[in-house]
Amino acid sequence: MTKYQLAKIIALAGRVEGRKRLQKTVYLLQVAGGDLDVDFILHLYGPYSHDLAYLVDCMVGQELLVEQATGVQFNYRLSKGAKTELEQFEATPKGKAASKKLSAQKGLLARLLKTELLTLELASTVAFFFKQSGDWRRAVEDTSAFKNVRADSPPMKNAHELAVSIVS
């Protein structure tokens, strides 16, 4: 994932609340066909990328992202300098093409940002298991066992629906 891609996602979002939300959102955008090239592992709380965590912290260090702590949660938005750089880049033909690709996912991004965090965590885990087995029923069962949430519970049903709509 490039700095531009992360900056653009955060610019489209306006603000991302929480590192967990950011991780799961980027995972689901990638699964939905986003050309993000992020390496995810399965982690206690669903798919997790060391690369993405590193990139976020680097961009905060470079003052491209503004990090705001509320309690134990970290929220992110684009800095003024980053906004200017983004605009300059997107005025170039290369930037226009890159922006077009990511902007196509704007609707999905808005949906993921509004989704309840537990559903997002479960949906990304279901999608992760589905990528391994290619079998939705098994993916739900694996997620249910892994997260200790009943397969027929409302959060799992919502998560399953969300994952199916994204992967399809």
Next chain:
Amino acid sequence: MSAKIFRDPLYNYVSIDRTKDSWLLQLLDTPEVQRLRRIHQLGISCLTYPGADHSRLSHSLGVLHLTQQALEHMGTVQGTKSFVESARVPLLAAALLHDVGHGPFSHLAEALVGAKHEDWSCEVIRSPETRVNCVLRGVDGSLPDQVSALIAKNDFTRPLWQKHLLSSQLDVDRLDFLRRDSLITGAGYGHFDWYRILHTFSPWGETNQESDLVWSDKAKYAIEEYIFSRFYMYENVYYHKTTLAFERILQALWQHARGLHRDGHDIQLLRPIRVLWDTKDLSPRQYLDLEEHVVMHQISRWAKHKDKALADLSGRFLNRNGFVCIEAPKLRSKIAGSLEEWDDKLRKLARRKGFTPAEFYVLRDERRITIYSPYYPEKGKEEQAPTNAIRILDGDGGKAHEISELLPRLKAVTKKPPEKVLYFVPKEIRKESEKLRANWP
């Protein structure tokens, strides 16, 4: 007790109980485990640190020893004694076998073969064609699956504490390799109180399945030492520029040779490499045939090949006639900056000086953050787990805190550094490359 004793430079003695664990001795004597004697623990770091000739086998025995100690400790902790019984056999097997899938020059093989060693370890353990699988099945028919579940990255069927004891930010693997690599390279940075670390952890959680690893407050200074040691070892040994340069040279000559082979040129391929390149679904047996001595023999053949670049790169690798490191220039845009133009200029320079194909003479290295890095913890509490954070349990056992929150001085080494891109070019064009870099706008 009748024990088989191994002398070891770190622990003095590593022992296996002949009565209780005769199966471990059988496992040790399998061809797949013995193959680890012929794999350098530190890949090609011996080109930088001449002493670094130790093998994956001595490391694997070290990890086995530490796992034995960790289980003994757990057996003395109230409330977790019962966890040990079902964990012991699969954990000891996984400790000895965790690296059985490593290829020539350890992690370097992952770039050459294009597969992670953990995946191959699991293949070797599960495949009925290996002796390892046969010994494990002799103990218990389900043992191959249990052991492979402990090693596989995305398999959580085994209890979390067992997986994370083997692989996490503070695990028996690192406790062994940091100290072993430090001692044997002579670098001397790997000093920390491993005994305290290994005797102050506990599984934390309601059930065996859900319990995860945390440390008590009295471990925090030993862990602090461990984090500093880890930082120094990465900066001085694992990320040493000379080693990185030779790794890139080996990758370049491998890629070039593969391209020549694909285009139908005769590059005098040895059978295991031909099989590797021409077989779609490699079997564990075929994969294990790829050994360091095969790769070295192949490179010595290539050093006399008529293809100029293949012969030159091979000769440089064999004779340690390396490249030099040039740091990439600063990007004009922090967000969308690209090194394409710089790449292009360097390649033009290489071409002008006769180093062709230039893409094999202008080599780029970008550090990626993986679990094999210095300790860069996840700061979001809601995402912290042993795979991305070392946690200390507070006095009443109610909350776990990531260690750099408790010891803020650790931030000096746990803060993620800005990314750095390095280039390696033949030393014959060092001056011109440096001049190009100095005059870069």
